[in-house]
Amino acid sequence: MKHTLLAALALIVLGTGSALASEKCTTPRNEWQSRETLEKKLTAEGWKVKRIKVDDGCYEVYGFAPDGRRIEAYFNPKSLATVRQKMED
Template sequence: MIRPLLAALFFCAAGTALAHGNVQCPASPKAEWKPHTELQAKLIKEGWTVRRMEVTPTCYEVYGKDPQGKRIEAFFDPKTLERVEEK
């Protein structure tokens, strides 16, 4: 009983880790990053619903809903606050 449960948990975790594919923000010194609260305010003004934000080594990662109501995981350049798309 435990072995199938552990296998299922492993595959769920692996799928989450690979969910964002090949997104890479340009590297810039943290001193040049704008505050994540500025990004959150910008997105809310544009109609987004921000559920959670995370900081990766080079990006701001946003979980929420876009202006069309679609659930989304998006990455933003912390220096410019522009969205970074998959390559």
């Protein structure tokens, strides 16, 4: 029974690691859209962008969401799709 439990825990941990790894942005730099394009997109959606930087191959954006809450979000630099985000409660 202990072996089964350990095997199940190992699968959960390994599965989580691969899920986190899939959040990384791996697009080659020559395929990236510009920061200005991302900023224009977010501004049109009602964001107030304070800073855009590169982190782990993703664009990392700090600013305020349309509802006024502080937000930190990561975007795929090629598609400009949201990879993940953290919002202030």
